[in-house]
Amino acid sequence: ADWAAAEALVRAVPPTGRVLLICHVNPDGDALGSMLGFGLGLRQLGVRHLQATFPGPPEVPEPFRGLPGLDLLVPASAADPEPALVICFDAAGESRLGELVGRLSSAGAALVLDHHASNSGFGTVNLVDPAAAATSVVAEQLLSRLGVAPDRAIAECFYVALTTDTGSFRFEATTPAVHQLAARLLATGISPGDISRRVFDTRPFGAVRLFGEVLGRARLEPAEADGRGLVWTFATLDDLARHDQRPYVLEALIDSVRCTAEADVSCVLKQTTPGEWAVSMRSKGAVDVSRVAVALGGGGHRFAAGFTGRGSVEQVVGAIRGELDAALIRPGG
Ligand code: 5GP
Numbered sequence: 634a635d636w637a638a639a640e641a642l643v644r645a646v647p648p649t650g651r652v653l654l655i656c657h658v659n660p661d662g663d664a665l666g667s668m669l670g671f672g673l674g675l676r677q678l679g680v681r682h683l684q685a686t687f688p689g690p691p692e693v694p695e696p697f698r699g700l701p702g703l704d705l706l707v708p709a710s711a712a713d714p715e716p717a718l719v720i721c722f723d724a725a726g727e728s729r730l731g732e733l734v735g736r737l738s739s740a741g742a743a744l745v746l747d748h749h750a751s752n753s754g755f756g757t758v759n760l761v762d763p764a765a766a767a768t769s770v771v772a773e774q775l776l777s778r779l780g781v782a783p784d785r786a787i788a789e790c791f792y793v794a795l796t797t798d799t800g801s802f803r804f805e806a807t808t809p810a811v812h813q814l815a816a817r818l819l820a821t822g823i824s825p826g827d828i829s830r831r832v833f834d835t836r837p838f839g840a841v842r843l844f845g846e847v848l849g850r851a852r853l854e855p856a857e858a859d860g861r862g863l864v865w866t867f868a869t870l871d872d873l874a875r876h877d878q879r880p881y882v883l884e885a886l887i888d889s890v891r892c893t894a895e896a897d898v899s900c901v902l903k904q905t906t907p908g909e910w911a912v913s914m915r916s917k918g919a920v921d922v923s924r925v926a927v928a929l930g931g932g933g934h935r936f937a938a939g940f941t942g943r944g945s946v947e948q949v950v951g952a953i954r955g956e957l958d959a960a961l962i963r964p965g966g
């Protein structure tokens with residue numbers, strides 16, 4: 634990763650220059666947390682013309698409405714002057730930037746901060762560290778090089794990002810360095826109990842009932858000789874409407890499905906429009922789900938990946954099934 638070049642890009646922004654911060658569609662805690670935390674850091678550095686935005690509906694998911702730095706979020710408009718610098722957070726590829734993709738090429742320069750191994754390197758400078766547990770780890774390192782130590786507000790943003798992407802320090806990427814970063818963030822006085830309750834442990838009663846219904850229709854396809862059982866379920870727009878719920882509540886669903894002992898791979902299909910599904914996949918290790926996702930036009934990590942599925946539920950699940958063999962991680966291979 635080219636830290637010196639990234640640092641130089643940020644330092645080259647003139648006092649009157651605009652900096653536009655963007656992150657992936659359907660933003661999660663890492664996308665929003667790394668973007669807003671970095672934005673607050675830039676503000677500390679004296680960058681005055683700062684705007685953060687993300688593609689798709691501008692509504693911030695309820696779990697993230699308490700994040701510091703939300704005042705940086707302004708929906709993009711065609712009338713916005715061209716920024717001197719665009720910084721892109723947690724997006725593995727340009728397809729994750731929806732209608733904002735054109736902003737990368739029209740800006741003076743584009744800096745990409747990410748941690749997806751499948752990142753295509755679509756910026757002028759790319760800080761992509763597949764070993765980083767979250768994009769916020771990369772963002773914090775760059776801020777530190779720029780001379781900014783996280784204050785309480787920045788720390789809260791980065792802590793949300795770090796806990797989101799490590800499953801609250803449960804996943805493989807939870808290294809000693811992750812806990813050391815968490816310790817530095819906690820030392821600013823942020824409240825981990827309040828943050829976790831808000832971000833992970835709060836959902837409307839309608840969502841609880843919706844989960845019941847969607848989990849009730851989960852299917853388990855038993856393991857074959859190589860031990861790769863598949864569990865999957867789906868949620869439609871009609872499910873959301875009947876329970877009066879917003880799409881973001883479905884993000885937590887995969888965590889209930891992936892518990893299935895008999896399955897190595899788990900999938901949740903979330904209908905976005907008729908005939909189109911946002912697919913989340915998780916693996917316990919026998920299958921590299923990022924290979925399945927990339928084969929089907931998406932991306933992600935070895936244990937967590939996704940793509941946009943088209944067609945019926947059966948067609949999308951069939952497409953996944955068809956890629957599992959090629960994505961098996963063979964010992965030594
Ligand atoms: P999730 O299932 O939590 O939405 O996403 C899991 C991982 O897969 C994340 O790292 C996310 O960036 C990636 N991912 C999810 N959906 C897509 C997609 O449609 N395209 C790409 N390139 N990556 C995705």
Ligand code: MN
Pocket residue numbers: 657661663664723
């Ligand atoms: Mn993300």
Ligand code: MN
Pocket residue numbers: 663664723748766767768798
């Ligand atoms: Mn991430």
